[in-house]
Amino acid sequence: MKPAPFAYHRVHSVEAALERLHELGEEAKPIAGGQSLAPLMAFRLARPTALVDISRLAELAHLARVGDELRVGALTRHATVESGAAQCGEGFEVLSRSARFIGHGPIRRRGTFGGSLAHGDPSAEWCLLALALDAVVIARDRAGERAIDAGDFFTGYFSTALAPDELLVEVRFPRPRPHSSLKEFSRRRGDFALVGVAVALDLDRAGRCEDVRIAFGGVDDVPVRVAAAERLLEGEPAEADAFRAAAELCGAELGRGLGDEDGRLKRRLMVELSVEALGEASAGVPG
């Protein structure tokens, strides 16, 4: 389990990284925390001909509020978000709370936010939350920057809208979502979730749901939202019955494509986890 050969390039600026990626061509890859890429290379499932090491680009390691918006630099470590509730500010508690589901301590201290999105594992916590919180991914190449809606970012199994010579530089969460939650199930502590769900909603004065987002991981090639269930909840009172109805709809919509035995388990998890997540989200930030 030794990786195939590659050439290594360390860079000290985003510009240099982009130059390098461009010049090295399609078979080159950036490496950030290496917590997904290195195992893939050990199995030789990934065999980049060159690595551009961006792990030391301090300019991409920020975590800051700009007005309502939260900006997470691509190289911000999972552990920084986990302990960074204060930097995230009110309304983004769900990020810090969810970080603890990612692997284990040493993995969170090295793995990066941008790396997780760029890797695009369909059950990764950050991918689900990006979708549920309407994040915008900022990508840059030599020509300049573009913004990609999270909904357009994940294009297939472990693939994203990023071009080979493009870097993900930042993820923007446009507004606080105090009513949000992430729930997941894995058989063993620290593993990727078998099924995960992230939800976000607003409550009007009368306690009715607005702007509902329900995003699942582990049930399709990409993290997916269930628009029908979101619509169903729109304007409904934030109560258990409504949540269960929406959750059942999610199970029915997404469960269809799943095989028998494991499908039954996943459907059940989708329903139960989303009921819980909706309940927790509507109760608001704990404490």
Add this chain to the structure above:
Amino acid sequence: MSDLHLIAITVNGEAHEVAVDSRRTLADVLRHDLRLTGTHLGCEHGVCGACTVLLDGSPVRSCLVFGVQADGMEVETVEGLADDGTLGPLQQAFSEEGGLQCGFCTPGFLMLGTALLREHPDPTEEEIDDLVAANLCRCTGYAGIRRALLKAARGGATEGWPEPARVEDPRLLTGGGRFVDDVDRAGQLWMRVVRADLAAAEIVEIDAEAARQMEGVVAVLDATSLPDGFVIPIRLGPYEGDLTPFLQPVLAGAEVRYVGEPVAVVVAEDPYVAEDAAERVVTRYAPREPLLDSAQHGAEPAVTLRRGFGDADAAFAAADLVVEVDVRVGRHSAVPLETRGLVADWDTQARHLTVWGATKVPHFNRGALARLLGLGAEEITIRASDAGGGFGVRGELYPEDVLVTWLAMRFERPVKWIEDRSEHLVATNHSREQSRRLEGAFREDGSLLAVRDRVRHDNGAYLRTHGLLVPEMTLGMLLGPYRVDGYDGEAQVFLTNKTPAGTYRAPGRYEATFARERLLDKAAAALGMDPIALRRRNLLKARELPHHRPVPVLGHEVVIDDADFAGLLAETLKESNWSGWKKEAAKLRGEGRAIGVGFAYFLEKSGGGGFETARIDVLADGRLRVSSGATSLGQGVETVLAEVVCRELDVARADVAVVAGDTDLVEAGGGSWASRSTVYAGSAAQKAAQELRALLLEVASELLEADARDLELGAGAVEVRGSPSSRISFAELAARSDALANGRHGRPPGLSVTATFTDAPMTYPYGVHLAQVEVDRRSGAVSVLRYHVGYDVGTAISPRQVEGQLVGGAAQGIGGALLEEFTYDELGQPQSTTFIDYLLPTAAEVPDVTLTLLERGRAKGNPLGAKGAGEGGTTACGAAIAAAVDDALQRPGAILELPITPTRVMRLLAGEE
């Protein structure tokens, strides 16, 4: 193609400049370039954490960092933790609290702990729990690791404690262990095995030309290059019938029978290049239909074993009630944290082959290799090394053992092979896969009259060294501690297109105990009896012992000599607060939770295998060196032997060194398996120590001119009783015994004795497992809330180690009951080839295991009175947890298959809706 970079890194405060290829992991740079071998590799894909080091103070998995990425950074490894040889408080706490057994995972945990305590000198229990759950340990069951961290955090560890808890500990805690991958020989070549990627196929052609052309490749060889008759022999037998058609060739010739079967080998200058070349070897196959399930239509058993006694048919005809269960135990195995590996060095001039890494049965392996390689046994030395857990699978003679040694001779250069984790999961013995229909004939009062047992044993593609041991054992041990007058047992052994199977901790018994205890639970439910009352009725009573059962196991018929089955049960139930567990579960069920309790009784066996040899030498400085044919697999055998010798000869532990499993030091040995080390090696060491005592007294009596009867041993010296000024130290005795021997009394020079202990009958320890579990109805996941093992060990030489064995064994048993399974797709492609798919339990899945340890049934067949303790923590886990899940769901007899996965529980719950 290589891409070299000159990097500067500081390791443990020392600056280094190293030229590294960019693909070299930091772990390999530390281990092989800087020769800091304390950092271990257990998976190379980020899951186990054995490779954890601190990078600029932060813990990282060094297998996921390329060395070149660490340029300019500071690395800390386990070697830096002990200040000039004195253990630090954290290391000390690991020793004191049983935080390590084989020590392979230990450096990783120590580095995590060091970082945590540095950042949070007073961590919460939750932080400690998170930390322990971050890395894998296969030996300890995590309890000792958790205790050690707590102790170090709360300042309880004794710094610079003079006596570590085990002889093995100081080296293992400082990175000084010598595991096989720590052995590098000058000029060595690396072997890489090319493995079959189809489950069943004829080999049409192997094209190795491209691989041969690669720079750094010395050779690529397939079966056509090997001598005839290169086949893995059976170690344990004998059996009726010819088993040769079922034996595994060292390299596949005409056909392959499982994914992972060796078809060719690459020999190269470097492991990275060897792997590159192996990828370029192209094998063309003509695929065949694989046999993957013994129940598949048309499947024929290779061998059928029958065992039995009494008139079972008559008992069934006369029974008030016949109960049957159809049960299945999933394929899983030992999966030690260190993979296998071997280094062989052939000295052409001296005609001598030295081998490192085959730890378990070195003397058998030496003999088998000698036969295959055409050498005399005396021309081969197998060196002792540390091993990162064995549990049955490590150190058997595998195809790779033959390949590495043969290649070393052929190329006249040292050859090294280190199995990687993905290989391990398809190449090293699997175990456990059995289905059986078990029927019991009962009287209305719950008495078990007879048992009919029909086993389908899936042994994978070949019979390896264990031959038919597991199916034989599963029949022989099925009846457990119960009185049964009629037994009719049959095991059909199927060879399927999957990895060959062998023994794993409690082989045959884990499976049999699951089946039998499920049957008894079902019978209790059918009779409306309390399951424990039903067991009590059937347990053998003291007055019925010794109990002879005419079914052979390892060539001995079962004789249960001394036991207090009912007494152990009563005591275990009391000490565990079983009735409290039951009440609590019932109360919580009332609140809507699915919680239940379950229990299982088991009979184990230990020992077996004829003899063991021990040798004790008095060294020039007066210290003692104990050598044994037993091997060190993390079970603490060195400590046990030292303990026995210290007791006999009244010397300090620091003055005893133990070498386990070096074939040069002891002429013959049985090795370490079947929980036999304490029984055999311990007894042999005791015998040697007694003989040495006599020798020391005799020599001293001449030198002190005193009657031997007036002498006594104390503190490494012999003195005249009551006159301490007339004393002579062991060192002096050693120095003078040479001269003394010169012509006087014809005694050979030196102070050295070798003793062999022979023919201890098998001993039968026994015990009870209790479990309390919760089923999560949303997911079907089962979590174990409480676990208790009651065990009668005869005599515990080292009670702390017995506890460690039981707790660690329970963690493995729980893994097999809930998480671990080798699965295959419909083409026979293995689906569990990484640590992401093969789920070893972390600390979060293993509860605190509590114990009731009795020393009641002293074994009669060995002077120590010891029964082994290696397996009893594992034997009944499947059975006890299944019973608890039944209870949690309030569905007696529902669980018939292991592991109890969420998918399987969901299937049951779906039936409920």
